[in-house]
Amino acid sequence: MCGIAGLIHRGKSSKVGHELQGMLQALKHRGEDSTGYALYGDTDGKNFIMRFKVGENVGEGSTSVSEDVSVYDERKKVVDNYLLELGAKIIKQDRILPYSLRYEIEYDKKDLLSFSQKIESIPGVEILSMGKSLEVIKDLGNAKMVCDRYNLDKVVGTHAIGHARMATESGVDIKSAHPFWGYPFSDVSVVHNGQLTNYWNNRRSLENKGMRFMSECDSELIAVYLAEKMRDGASLEEGMKESLAGLDGVFTYFVATKDSLGMAKDTMAAKPLVLYESDDLVAMGSEEIAIRSILPQEIDTYDPFDGEVKVWQI
Amino acid sequence: MANLKSTEKKTKAQAMGMHTEVLTGRTQQKFFNPDEAENFYYFGTYDVDFNKRTNLDVKDMTAAEANKEIDNLMSQGFGTIVIKNPQGKHSLGVGILNKLNLIFEGSLGYFGMGSCDGPTVRINGRVGWSCAENLMAGKVVIEKNAGSCFGAAIRGGDLICKGSVGARTGIDMKGGTIIIGGDAGAFTGFMMQRGRIIILGDVGINLGDSMYDGTIFIGGQIGSYGSDAVDSELTKNDQDWLKRKLKVAEIGENFDVSKMKKIVAGKKLWNYDNLEPTEKKGAI
Numbered sequence: 001m002c003g004i005a006g007l008i009h010r011g012k013s014s015k016v017g018h019e020l021q022g023m024l025q026a027l028k029h030r031g032e033d034s035t036g037y038a039l040y041g042d043t044d045g046k047n048f049i050m051r052f053k054v055g056e057n058v059g060e061g062s063t064s065v066s067e068d069v070s071v072y073d074e075r076k077k078v079v080d081n082y083l084l085e086l087g088a089k090i091i092k093q094d095r096i097l098p099y100s101l102r103y104e105i106e107y108d109k110k111d112l113l114s115f116s117q118k119i120e121s122i123p124g125v126e127i128l129s130m131g132k133s134l135e136v137i138k139d140l141g142n143a144k145m146v147c148d149r150y151n152l153d154k155v156v157g158t159h160a161i162g163h164a165r166m167a168t169e170s171g172v173d174i175k176s177a178h179p180f181w182g183y184p185f186s187d188v189s190v191v192h193n194g195q196l197t198n199y200w201n202n203r204r205s206l207e208n209k210g211m212r213f214m215s216e217c218d219s220e221l222i223a224v225y226l227a228e229k230m231r232d233g234a235s236l237e238e239g240m241k242e243s244l245a246g247l248d249g250v251f252t253y254f255v256a257t258k259d260s261l262g263m264a265k266d267t268m269a270a271k272p273l274v275l276y277e278s279d280d281l282v283a284m285g286s287e288e289i290a291i292r293s294i295l296p297q298e299i300d301t302y303d304p305f306d307g308e309v310k311v312w313q314i
Numbered sequence: 315m316a317n318l319k320s321t322e323k324k325t326k327a328q329a330m331g332m333h334t335e336v337l338t339g340r341t342q343q344k345f346f347n348p349d350e351a352e353n354f355y356y357f358g359t360y361d362v363d364f365n366k367r368t369n370l371d372v373k374d375m376t377a378a379e380a381n382k383e384i385d386n387l388m389s390q391g392f393g394t395i396v397i398k399n400p401q402g403k404h405s406l407g408v409g410i411l412n413k414l415n416l417i418f419e420g421s422l423g424y425f426g427m428g429s430c431d432g433p434t435v436r437i438n439g440r441v442g443w444s445c446a447e448n449l450m451a452g453k454v455v456i457e458k459n460a461g462s463c464f465g466a467a468i469r470g471g472d473l474i475c476k477g478s479v480g481a482r483t484g485i486d487m488k489g490g491t492i493i494i495g496g497d498a499g500a501f502t503g504f505m506m507q508r509g510r511i512i513i514l515g516d517v518g519i520n521l522g523d524s525m526y527d528g529t530i531f532i533g534g535q536i537g538s539y540g541s542d543a544v545d546s547e548l549t550k551n552d553q554d555w556l557k558r559k560l561k562v563a564e565i566g567e568n569f570d571v572s573k574m575k576k577i578v579a580g581k582k583l584w585n586y587d588n589l590e591p592t593e594k595k596g597a598i
Contacts (some may be wrong), residue, residue, distance in 0.1 A: 267519065269462060269481035269499050272443055288402035288423050288442055296401060298420050301440050302459040305481035306500040306518050 002166050002193045003027030004178075004273075005285035006254045006313050007294070008159035010259040012280065013042050017147065020162045022293035023285055031166025031288060033061060034177035036138030038129070038256055040190035042103030043158035045102050047091055048186070049135055049197045051128040051150070052119070054079070055099035056173050063171035069098045078122050081231065086115055096150055098172075104130050113184040117212075126175060126214050131187030133157070133258050138177040158314045161254045163191040170217045178225035183212055186229060187258040192219035193286055194251030194271045202247070211251035222253050233248045233285070240264045240309045254284070262311035269306035276301045282312050327381045330351045347458075356411040356431070362393035364415055373399035377406055388412055402442070407435065423460075427454050443480070445471050449490060455564070462499065465492045468509065476561045481518065489530065495565045501540065503577075512556065512574075514566045522577050530577040531556060533569060544580040552576060 001120060005023035007016065016039055024035055043049070054075040056064035066254060076095075083090060083105065092104040107115070114129055120308035135155075139146045147153055152207060163178035170176040182188025196202075196218040203213055211224045225246060229239030240255065240262055250270035255262050265273060275284040275293050276299055283291045286299055304310065341482045368387055372380040380397070386394055394415040400406055404423035407416060407430070414433040418426075420438030431450035436457070443461040446454045449468040454477070456540065462480030465473040471491040478496030485504045493512045500518035503511050516534035521541025530543075531552070558570040 113579070126378070267500065269501075269518075272461065274442065274461065287404075288421060288440070289404070292402040298439060300458060300477065303461045303499070306481055 003030030003164040003286040004191045004254055005163035005290045006261055007283040008185060008314060010280050011314055012158050012219045013158050015138050016157045016160040017152035019294045020160045021143050021147040023290040024162045026289045026293040027164045027286055028142045033167040033172045034138060034249055035143045036167045036178045037152060037160060037162045038043050038134060038136050038179040039155050039160045040133045041135060041155050043133055045132045048107050048130055048132055050103045050105055050130050051135050051137060053100050053126050053128060053174055055124055059140055061172050062140055064173045072098050075122055079119060081123060082118050086118060091178055103162035103241060112186060115182050119239050120230045130179045134187040134189055136179050136181055136189055138174055159256060161189060161191050161256050167291055170215060175215045176217040178219055180220045182223045182227045185227050190221050190223040190255045192251055192253040195251060196221055196247055196249040196251060199250035212273050235261060237311045259314045260311055264309045265304050265306060267307040273304055274301050360388045362388055362414060363391050364393035366392045367394035368392045369396045369398055371398040377403050380406055381408060388414060427581050431522045449473060474565060476565055491559060493563045493565060514569055525579045527579050542580045542583050546576045546578040548574060548576045573595045
């Protein structure tokens with residue numbers, strides 16, 4: 001059934017990694033095949049942060065095929081060469097796990113589409129996120145396991161969204177895990193709870209328009225759908241409102257950009273969402289216990305209605 | 315399934331359009347005899363004293379532990395129990411088949427007060443999805459908002475939310491009364507079979523979709539009507555009953571009920587006839 005959570009601090013930063021971990025861990029009964037974080041950290045905004053993977057986690061429960069670490073090494077080398085060819089300079093690199101890397105790169109061109117296409121032309125390589133604030137971290141296991149594995153507890157930032165996944169429509173692997181990057185837009189990420197029933201029709205249509213899909217997870221469609229709307233000039237909120245009619249099925253989803261956080265709920269309101277809103281904090285999750293993990297005191301919360309779209313700024 | 319037939323005899327409720335048929339089928343057997351005192355109590359319930367009051371802090375308890383402790387306190391004769399720090403936990407207060415005053419100082423998660431029969435409950439907070447599902451009797455009052463599927467499949471009792479509620483309020487309800495002080499979401503009264511829903515505020519799309527019977531009263535705007543939900547005349551009897559009910563519910567006491575809309579089933583659904591499923595096969 002999956003669980004989603006998100007929060008945005010308005011006018012200040014906080015330990016969003018720690019807070020989101022608590023919220024997602026409270027939802028682990030909704031699924032712990034994989035957990036993903038989209039964290040909008042405090043940065044100087046000069047360089048891009050590229051999170052990418054050169055292979056899959058083939059641990060317990062994974063549906064991925066095992067590969068030798070030397071294959072990952074080879075792919076990493078090709079990525080490094082391609083970055084040079086693209087004119088991108090690696091400022092800092094961390095290999096958190098054999099298959100998962102974080103690069104801080106200096107890249108002054110605006111065209112992230114051809115950049116991403118070049119990097120992802122390497123078989124087995126996928127950019128999880130690209131942005132000047134956004135970092136998408138996702139892996140198998142529950143929220144605490146992923147948080148500990150990637151040392152996310154100390155990440156400070158303004159907002160974050162996350163997802164605890166019970167795999168139903170596609171495999172137990174990182175490529176099907178949420179959040180999804182709003183490729184090729186910098187700093188856009190999406191998490192979703194629900195099922196989209198016109199996935200293939202929309203996918204075929206969007207692929208014909210040049211959009212890219214990396215998995216067969218229906219949730220990825222939302223990120224691609226919104227990206228295509230924004231590519232054509234729509235604002236985030238306009239794209240989200242259009243999605244209520246364009247996406248068929250049951251869904252509640254969150255989308256985040258560098259300075260905003262939004263939610264949309266389908267017209268049947270079949271998927272849960274509880275929301276807390278104050279002047280300095282908005283927190284929301286599939287269940288109230290997610291919000292209670294960071295706000296244990298008595299607070300006023302509510303369920304957004306069917307067909308509701310809301311966007312908040314930092 | 316019981317055989318549904320029209321009846322000549324009109325009770326007051328039937329005159330108000332609430333129940334226009336009586337059960338006369340094979341399943342109408344007498345399981346309950348009001349002359350037998352033991353039928354008023356479930357096996358394993360307790361004789362409690364409402365003046366005997368205690369607090370229970372469930373902050374560090376699981377829902378199962380908390381529910382077990384409520385049962386334990388009732389066994390000691392406590393008739394008024396105040397639950398501290400529920401903190402949005404799921405499934406609190408489920409399965410209470412006893413007279414009891416239960417007060418929650420905070421909010422509940424999913425399935426709070428599910429499958430209860432008899433308690434009087436006040437929740438000084440919000441409730442998540444499926445609050446009081448399958449309520450048989452008693453009264454549950456929520457001071458703030460409620461999630462979706464509020465009062466799903468209730469059979470009886472009064473379920474009151476002073477704030478707003480999510481989608482599918484009263485889905486599949488078979489009796490009792492649901493009263494909402496604020497707004498309600500889509501599919502309110504979806505497939506309801508009996509009982510009454512009162513919404514003082516606005517309501518979303520597909521109101522009363524596929525309802526079999528029962529009555530919905532709306533004070534505000536209606537997003538859209540669901541399949542087979544139709545308007546009906548708001549009678550003097552209806553207005554008197556609404557005034558009385560809202561007063562007892564401590565909600566909307568001064569609300570102008572004369573302007574409320576009354577929605578009932580059009581009874582044009584394909585299966586709304588007198589045939590049992592097996593008989594239907596024979597007919598085909």
